[in-house]
């Protein structure tokens with residue numbers, strides 16, 4: 273892959289853009305075809321108690337570190353790989369002064385996002401942009417005050433370093449950057465063992481690439497320290513790397529947005545769900561706040577999460 277160069281000013285048109293070679297094109301075609309298939313059903317996963325739990329924990333962390341400290345200040349957010357806009361709608365509903373650029377390479381997910389945004393009456397504060405996170409041409413340097421991304425986006429991006437450099441370039445100094453629901457290599461290996469895919473389990477640990485199920489495209493997996501270093505090498509000082517949920521995991525059926533596994537069904541009762549949410553939130557709150565130290569619970573998380581601050585460590 274040809275690496276791009278970034279200029280330390282707003283002249284993004286002068287940048288040399290990434291040219292994608294064949295393996296990248298094939299990898300991305302697999303992801304796009306997958307999202308073309310799931311786009312119409314994607315929102316249904318929110319009726320799944322496990323994904324509802326996972327999303328509520330993501331909102332909790334994102335609000336605490338990013339949205340609430342910026343409340344009422346008319347900030348510009350990037351929702352990287354925003355899909356149908358879960359994070360976007362939450363930000364816009366929480367902060368009536370915020371604006372969000374929802375950036376995604378799947379036209380099918382963006383079409384769903386547009387429908388949902390219209391129904392919610394929030395389209396006037398969102399810009400839907402179709403493009404590749406590895407080369408965000410058209411987005412100016414230092415355009416955003418904060419960037420967020422959730423639910424496997426960095427698994428699907430072929431080269432996470434390029435995407436992180438682009439997030440770094442397009443955010444202002446001092447911006448908070450949160451990545452949530454990053455595929456955890458240890459959990460990927462565990463999950464594959466539980467469904468009898470021992471070779472896949474080994475492959476994930478050895479190569480940090482693999483699949484959760486035979487139906488899903490190949491993705492990248494991360495270790496907590498790998499995620500920590502991804503931040504650092506892109507000029508973003510990591511505040512925390514953690515994992516969630518850590519006391520309950522999804523089953524096979526939960527990998528398809530139309531279904532709910534027996535495991536997820538165990539927390540369907542609102543009282544039980546609430547107890548599990550409080551337990552998980554307590555774990556996040558009690559362990560996630562020590563600057564720069566990644567947390568013991570990270571390796572146990574179904575997904576990893578990291579929050580950091582854009583600093584002058586690289587010359588964007």
Ligand SMILES: C[S@@+](CC[C@H](N)C(=O)[O-])C[C@H]1O[C@@H](n2cnc3c(N)ncnc32)[C@H](O)[C@@H]1O
Nearest residue numbers: 353354355376377378381404405422423428429
């Ligand atoms: C599992 S979805 C998550 C969507 C949303 N963030 C959420 O939390 O519901 C992953 C999204 O990442 C997008 N994506 C994957 N690779 C991408 C890339 N290289 N550039 C832009 N978007 C990408 C996909 O199109 C998809 O919408």
